[in-house]
Amino acid sequence: PTPRTLLLTGAAGGMGTLMRGLLPRYGYALRLLDLVPIPDEPDAITADLADRGALREAVRGVDAVLHLAGISLEAPFEQILRANIEGTYNLYEAARAEGVRRIVFASSNHAVGFTPLPVGGEPLIPVDTPHRPDTYYGLSKAFGEDLASLYWDRHGIETVSVRIGSCFPEPTTVRMLSIWLSPADAARLFHAALTAEHVGHTVVYGSSANTRLRWDLSPARALGYEPRDDSEPYAAQLIAARGETAPDDPDRTLLGGRFCTDPPMRQH
Numbered sequence: 001p002t003p004r005t006l007l008l009t010g011a012a013g014g015m016g017t018l019m020r021g022l023l024p025r026y027g028y029a030l031r032l033l034d035l036v037p038i039p040d041e042p043d044a045i046t047a048d049l050a051d052r053g054a055l056r057e058a059v060r061g062v063d064a065v066l067h068l069a070g071i072s073l074e075a076p077f078e079q080i081l082r083a084n085i086e087g088t089y090n091l092y093e094a095a096r097a098e099g100v101r102r103i104v105f106a107s108s109n110h111a112v113g114f115t116p117l118p119v120g121g122e123p124l125i126p127v128d129t130p131h132r133p134d135t136y137y138g139l140s141k142a143f144g145e146d147l148a149s150l151y152w153d154r155h156g157i158e159t160v161s162v163r164i165g166s167c168f169p170e171p172t173t174v175r176m177l178s179i180w181l182s183p184a185d186a187a188r189l190f191h192a193a194l195t196a197e198h199v200g201h202t203v204v205y206g207s208s209a210n211t212r213l214r215w216d217l218s219p220a221r222a223l224g225y226e227p228r229d230d231s232e233p234y235a236a237q238l239i240a241a242r243g244e245t246a247p248d249d250p251d252r253t254l255l256g257g258r259f260c261t262d263p264p265m266r267q268h
């Protein structure tokens, strides 16, 4: 059955804003939470993931949580520790205490960023490839996946950890051609992750059905996800504008691309 009330953390962010627009059409009543106020959303909860009392109240009575909140790029370890590691722990503890049964966790390709990209006819990267985080940021996502595993085994809270590729309205780099997750497909995937039965703790890659896909999308499809988008129509123009990536460029050799060598830092 479709969960009715969904807590959306990180609702002020890029994906949170996109999902606020898309998820209501799947029948969800959204409760919004973010560190920063959300314009024109007077009922949104403005709270830090460090505030355990606020999280208890925020999850009380919801059917499920879509956990997008956190630092979404590389940052000093202490900041990642507080927002992503302790913050995700605080969310799971609140969910356990309030009896929430399902969480969808926004993991990232950067949990496995140092995984070499397959060449030629090599198999697609499976979801059970070992964690190889490329940053403290990716490390926090690996932690979040393991935390989800613990809370399933110990407390029966089900999680789908979605290793999101790049979710933006359009792909803007050549690397993104293989890992793009269109916003509409993101909503489809989150809906599948929220409604599939008996997921326990399931890890999936989150992308559209890109022609240049390098990872295995079948675990996501097994949840009932049917992607409709492909980045390929953007390819010719992007490559013409930016040039083909050099063969030894980390964007060509490693799943996490330049996060492995020169990660973009959070600016604020």
Ligand code: NAI
Pocket: 009, 010, 011, 012, 013, 014, 015, 016, 033, 034, 035, 036, 047, 048, 049, 050, 067, 068, 069, 070, 071, 072, 073, 082, 083, 087, 106, 107, 108, 109, 163, 164, 165, 166, 167, 168
């Ligand atoms: P974003 O940076 O635009 O949004 C994150 C939101 O979390 C922000 O509104 C921020 O205020 C909030 N936040 C940060 N720390 C918080 C705290 N301590 N307490 C409460 N709220 C806090 O990021 P975006 O792009 O929307 O990503 C959403 C999630 O998906 C993030 O967890 C990110 O790591 C993950 N992800 C996103 C990808 C993408 O392509 N957009 C790719 C892979 C993972």
Ligand code: 15L
Pocket: 072, 073, 108, 109, 110, 164, 165, 166, 167, 176
């Ligand atoms: C991520 O995990 C980031 O949150 C997002 O901003 C993008 O940089 C994405 O990965 C990516 O790999 O392109």
